[in-house]
Amino acid sequence: MRIVVIGGGSWGSVFAALLAGRGHGVTLACRDPEQAGAIRATGRNPRYLTGVDLSGVSAVALPEAALATAELIVLAVPSRALSSVAAALPGRAPVLILTKGLDPASGRRLSELVVGSPVAVLSGPNHAEEIGAGLPAATVVASEDEELARELQHAIVTPLFRVYVNTDLVGVELSAAAKNVIALAAGGVDGLALGDNAKAGLISRGLREMARLGSACGARAETFSGLAGMGDLVVTCWSRHSRNRRAGELLVQGRTAEQAEAEIGMVVEGIATAPVLRDLSRRLGIELPITEAVCQVLAGSSAPELVSTLMAREPTTE
Secondary structure, X not given: OEEEEEOOOHHHHXXXXXXXXXXXXXXXXXXXXHHHHXXXXXXXXXXXXXXXXXXXXXXXXXXXXXXXXXXXXEEOOOHHHHHHHHHOOOOOOOEEEOOOOEOOOOOOEHHHHOOOOOEEEEEOOOOHHHHHOOOOEEEEEEOOOHHHHHHHXXXXXXXXXXXXXXXXXXXXXXXXXXXXXXXXXXXXHHHOOOOHHHHHHHHHHHHHHHHHHHHHOOOOHHHHHOHHHHHHHHHHHHOOOOHHHHHHHHHHOOOOHHHHHHHHOOOOHHHHHHHHHHHHHHHHOOOOHHHHHHHHHXXXXXXXXXXXXXXXXXXXXX
16 A cells, blocks of 8 residues: 655654555655755654664655555654644544544544544553564554454454454543543652552542543443553553653653653643543543543642642542
């Protein structure tokens, strides 16, 4: 296939290398001409995961020519940029979204921003650092068009990257967005040294929070116990590679959201997603207490006091 990957960050670069390794003709569209030039000259991304071999990938800063003939367009850009990128796409080539979040401006799921083209999303416990190092991983391709999802499954799968199909697009997208917010809270548990019991309890209740949101939006319950739900939640809350977990640590240690993201050096999607998710839950009339607490920390509230408030909530059934 002729594939264009838009977004020269760590995940976009690794995914482009994975696709090239499957024999596809891959163009990686970078925002910065200097970055694209360095990839062409060295076969390496000079900014992210520099050990990943990109010699089989064509890097450009102006992808219009490649987009005109693309058979698949992959979006690996921050959620805040996805709306404008999607609006500028030509033609009707299928679109695969790697970004995990919601549109900060409208609150919509990211697949809803793609108009006029078949759309799918890829989600699961997929840290780019490990996939770039050749470690095994599993993922989900979700689309309401099952035929498209199966075509993408066969185009992407490798002996080290196992791909499953899921037609619950709503559930997979909401899982991808919500798990980043729960991971901010899990990082807060780490930063306050509250222990493994507290962290396991938070993750379990966070999964329930995700499922409650999904149910209100028409998602299938089983999605939240699968790779896109529990699988991605666990890795994002525990992994040393998790930007959201690390950002949560920094936030409870006194950094602002801007300072935490600057120190990490990459986009932390949970920071933008948390208030969008909170507002969605309020419109739906459902409780997301962990998400509410994360938003309060982002607004400057005391994390230890919020922990006490969460622990003092009225006991109930599980």
